[in-house]
Amino acid sequence: MSVTAAPAVPGAPQHHVVLPGQMPDGSPILSVLVKRSYRIIAGGPAERLERAASLIPGDRHFGDPMNSTVAFESDHLPFKLATDVVIHATAYPPGGAPAHEIVASVIVGTARKDIVVIGDRTAHHRDRGDPVFSDPLPFTEMPVRYEHAYGGVDVRSDPSMACAYARNHLGRGFVVRNDVQSVDNLALPNIESPNDRLTPERLCCAHVMHWERQPVADGLGWLAKYWQPRAALAGVMPGDRALERMLRSGFASVLPPDQRAEYQKAALPGMNFAFFNGASSGLVRPYLNRCERIAFRNLHPAGDMVGTLPDEWPSISLDLGTGNPGMQDGVLQTVLVRLNEMQIDLVWRAAFPYPGLDWLPNMRRLHVEIGEA
Numbered sequence: 001m002s003v004t005a006a007p008a009v010p011g012a013p014q015h016h017v018v019l020p021g022q023m024p025d026g027s028p029i030l031s032v033l034v035k036r037s038y039r040i041i042a043g044g045p046a047e048r049l050e051r052a053a054s055l056i057p058g059d060r061h062f063g064d065p066m067n068s069t070v071a072f073e074s075d076h077l078p079f080k081l082a083t084d085v086v087i088h089a090t091a092y093p094p095g096g097a098p099a100h101e102i103v104a105s106v107i108v109g110t111a112r113k114d115i116v117v118i119g120d121r122t123a124h125h126r127d128r129g130d131p132v133f134s135d136p137l138p139f140t141e142m143p144v145r146y147e148h149a150y151g152g153v154d155v156r157s158d159p160s161m162a163c164a165y166a167r168n169h170l171g172r173g174f175v176v177r178n179d180v181q182s183v184d185n186l187a188l189p190n191i192e193s194p195n196d197r198l199t200p201e202r203l204c205c206a207h208v209m210h211w212e213r214q215p216v217a218d219g220l221g222w223l224a225k226y227w228q229p230r231a232a233l234a235g236v237m238p239g240d241r242a243l244e245r246m247l248r249s250g251f252a253s254v255l256p257p258d259q260r261a262e263y264q265k266a267a268l269p270g271m272n273f274a275f276f277n278g279a280s281s282g283l284v285r286p287y288l289n290r291c292e293r294i295a296f297r298n299l300h301p302a303g304d305m306v307g308t309l310p311d312e313w314p315s316i317s318l319d320l321g322t323g324n325p326g327m328q329d330g331v332l333q334t335v336l337v338r339l340n341e342m343q344i345d346l347v348w349r350a351a352f353p354y355p356g357l358d359w360l361p362n363m364r365r366l367h368v369e370i371g372e373a
Helices: 208-214 236-251 257-266 358-362
Strands: 014-023 028-039 068-074 083-088 101-108 111-118 122-123 293-297 306-309 314-319 331-337 343-352 366-371
Touching: 014 366, 028 314, 028 366, 083 101, 236 257, 314 343
Parallel strands: 083 331
Antiparallel strands: 014 028, 028 343, 101 111, 101 293, 293 306, 314 366, 331 343
C-alpha cells in the first residue's frame, strides 16, 4: 500500500489524521481531521501561527483524571453534528477592582452566552428553616472551570453511600440532607447560570434521585462524557446494530429460560450523534464558518476582546486509489479558545465514503492533500 499522507510533525503549521467512522445513517466514512492554531487579533481575523497544537488522541484533564475536569477532549472524532466552542479562561472584574459578583460573556457568531461569577462563599445550617449563605468574598480573578460550578459529591448525608450530582460530580454545593454535618461550611459554586441560580431554598434536594431538580452546572469548558445529560445519548453505533443483535441472540441462548425474555426486552439504545458534541450549554453551534465574530467580556485582564475566526479555510482531498477523490471544504468541528494565551485551536473535518472496515486490507493507496478553500 502506498501511504503518502504526511505524518504529524511537532511544530508544523498544521496537523492531520485519517480516521474510520460512521455517518448517523451508519454508512462508513474515512474522515480527515486538520488542526491549525491561530492568534486572536483584536478587531480582525485571527492570524495563523507557525506552530499548530497537536491533534489530541485521548481526553486530557487539568490534573488527576479522577479529580479534575477535562481540559482537552479528544480530537479523534470522525463526525460531529455541530461545532463545539470551548473556552479556557479566567474571569476578571472590569477595571481590575475587586468585585463580589460579575457577569462574564462569550459571543460566537450571533449567539451569546452569559455566566455569573461569584466570590467564595459558604452555607450555614439553621435549626429551623432553610440554610443561609454567607456574603461572597471579593475576588480579582476566578478560573472558569467546572470545579467551581454547581455540583459535587455529598459524602455526609447518607453514611451508606456517596451521593453524586450526575451533571458534575467535581463541582461544589450539592447536598442532600439539611443537617449540621452536611450543610455547615459547605462551599458554594462560583460559576452559575444567570437563569438557574442556587438559593438557600434549593440547597438541599432531600434525596439523591432528585438531582434533576437542582441548578444546572454551567461553564465554558468541556462536559465529561459520563455526565448527564450527555451520557444518556450514548448507545450502539448504527453500523454496528446487526452485530449487536447477533451477539445478544447468542448470549440469550445460554440464559435460563425464565431470564431470557427479560434480557431480550432490555435492548440497548442507539447512538444519538449529539453525544459527540461536548461543549457547554449554548456553545454547541451550527457549523461555524470563516470570519464568524468572537467576543469576550470580563474574561481577560486587558478588558473586553472582539475579533473573528480566521478568513482562511482548508480544502481537503483523500485519494484511496479508487478514482478521482475530489476536494471538500473542511467542516469546522471544534473551536478551542485558550484566552489567557490569546490563541485558538481549530479542527476541521472532511468525510469521504469508502466500502467499510472489511475493505481496508485491500486499500493500496492513501494520499491526503490539504489546500485552501
